[in-house]
Amino acid sequence: MKNNRFKLILIAVVALVSVWSIWPTYRDHELSQKLSGFRSSEDSLKFAIDHRAEIEQARDKSLKLGLDLRGGMHLVMEVDLFDLIEQKAWNKDARFQQIMASVRSVAATSGDSPVELLATEFRKQNIPLSRYFYDIRNSDREIVDKLNKESQDALVRAKEIIRNRIDQYGVAEPLIQTQGARRIIIELSGVTDETRVRKLLKGTAKLEFRLVKEHESLLRAIDTINSMAAEGQAVKAPAGSSMASAAPADSASAKVAAAPAAGRKLSDVIGVMKNGLVFTPEYAREYVASMFKREDVQARLPQDTELLIAAKPEQTEKGEKYFPIYLVKKSPELTGGVITEAKATFGTQNVQPEVNMSMNDEGTSKWARITGANIGKQIAIVLDGAVYSAPVVQSRIPNGNSVINGISSLEEAKDLEIILKAGALPAPVRILEERTVGPSLGSDYIRAGLQSLIWGFVAVAIFMIIYYNKAGVAADFALVLNILVVISVLAGFKASLSLPGIAGIVLTMGMAVDANVLIYERIREELAEGRSLKMAVDAGYSRAFSSILDSHVTTLAAAFLLSQFGVGPVQGFAVTLMIGTGASLFTAIVVTRVIFDLLVGSGFMNEKSFG
């Protein structure tokens, strides 16, 4: 009986710890019920202030619901490390471009590290990496190591920058972590404006100050390109490319445009106004932008220049929107790295939002030199490849101030401020996977999950009682403890409960009684062979133990593998299954055993109690 006392204490401790761990969840629920129950908002506010500490504590320690249950966004983003690698290369000849293109296509279907893929491809072509990267004396291995280091740094930096942006935007308890060599997983709950968040996350925020070439060069460049189109060179968009057909265009107007622009010549969608302004109409912006990026087009431009389009359209009197086109120097005079402070405000002259920026010392002195040397010329402020404004330099700017205008809304200005303050991403990022659940669907899922939990428990519990009589009651008691343990472990470790997680709990209920069934069937057999109740119980437990152990180990192993390889939703399932299986080992072997020992000893149970 001494042994039993220890077991009883153990069970009591487990039960108490479970209840203690679940208590804040209950309290949190109760408090929020009370809060929403007040008739006037003053009352609820007063209550919230009075009980602030308690409410916050309960909320902090309560069981977290998964994104699918409370609504939110789950994003997997990829940092384009190839872009980073390209930035690092000091020689980008045709051969290099060709190799990069082929590595990119391999990487599209492979999760391997981009640097390794690149090194493999170079080795295959028998070209030393040092022809393109770092020092000519470096060995391939050294270069791979250096590039790997750069990539890792870039990933961590990208993560930190994204965290900064999210923090400044203001999302409660964001989860941001890196996965593998080039991915970042982001979980945001309760986001109302997904489009804005997505934009905020994706913007590279590469800010550049670039000299605008004199107007004649722009006109000449446009002429050259147009004549190129006239020569019938392939300045036509690939009509009906896979992306175009699969992609629904955003707005109705863009949709109308997508089709005609695709087959059209560039000269048809670039116009020159009477005042000399070169522009493209709104519907053709994307097409023209993609054409400007093409190599054969760029090859026709003057050395070290590039054609860029404005970020924001201007309007004619008739309300038609058009985007000005600029010819700018390819290499920037100054980049966003020197920006130390950014602030969204309204401009003084016109009531348009703008972002004021200040620079560090190095940037300030450079900016002063640049502006001083280019008085009377235009300097374009370029963010992520689009020209926001191109003011004419009036005088030397000694204090390192600059302004981005040409912003359409204050909200956009605020987002720009956030992005500029958090800094530029080391390489562009792309959204690979996105799962968004709205809060209304989430509450439906909660209802569905609760119903399955309740019905699952009721059905299994009743079955056990019908089939095994009093022993069934003992098994049900163990089952309750099992569920308590699972939920309390989830709450205690701050893991969140998702719908697949609930499915895991329901499944665990069906599996947890498995151990009891094994034992009870064995006890029945022993009883049938004429053994006394006590001996039968002893034999049942000891002989079934090996089967129980094997079955739990295999289930645990399967669940563990699932938690390792599975991503997102499936992980929640694997985790609850694992906790549940572990808990069931305890409840079936220890808990029901103690119950039997006590009940059989007190004569409360007899041979008939096993059904």
Next chain:
Amino acid sequence: MRLFQKTNFNFIKHRKVAYAVSLLLLLAGMVSLFVRGLNYGIDFKGGSEVVIRFAKPVDVGAVRNVIGQAGVRGSVKQYGMERAVLLSTDYHGETADLKGLITRSLSDRMPGNPGEVVSIQAVGPSIATDMKWAAMKALGAALVGILLYVGFRFEIKFATAGVLAIFHDVLTVLGLFSLLGGIFDFMPLEVDQSIIAAFLTIAGYSITDTVVVYDRIRERIRGQKPSEYERIFNESMNQTLSRTIITSGTLMISVLVLFIFAGPAIRGFAFAMFAGIVVGTYSSIFVAAPIVFDWQQRSKSAIKLRGA
């Protein structure tokens, strides 16, 4: 209550029938896999799934028309929920564009019954390939792990037969998915991550069931002559039959509850689990132990089990 009194089925004698049934099941599944293939969910093929919920009951055909005319290619089906439809498309670009387009065209063309996009899931092709690999790796690792564990706890014949039974179970369920995929509106039976979760759970459950039978054989075979093996195998299987059926029963209750109550996102998983439990229970009696028996007969050496 007892469902099974002392049973005395001669499982070993009729094992050839069971082999034939299993082969037939597997063959049917294989043929279907080759001919019909599998319906992959977006997890494994990439693309987007959008759940749209309407204020009032809605005709799926009408929604399909509106979405089709908006230029979105894909299928529109009833989602297993009231007033909701599911759009699946291979589009994997900017989800905001997709959402905007759907919302606009629905409000333009069906103004009387506002539709709300309540969930969007989009998976890019590169991540889909990754997930496929991860799934294969997980399944492979599970099988190897189980082979090693059972081999360590029993012996290699038992382990191999157990893993064969798992193969049998998973392939049969996969075949079922191929055969029935896309037939029912309330459960499209697409193979996605949750189905892989089901496969792994089935693998764990199938070997659990098998191990219980093995355990009984191990307990009884100690010191017996090989000529007695047939009797011992049969008796062991009969003695564990009740337990095998009852635990399958309780698990089936749980899975049925999930199928009915847990909503459309879990339904495919619940179906896979249900089929897996049925096949897994069958295979631990009719496939795993008989294979061990046949193998044993051929090798003609006495079974030496660890831990016995």
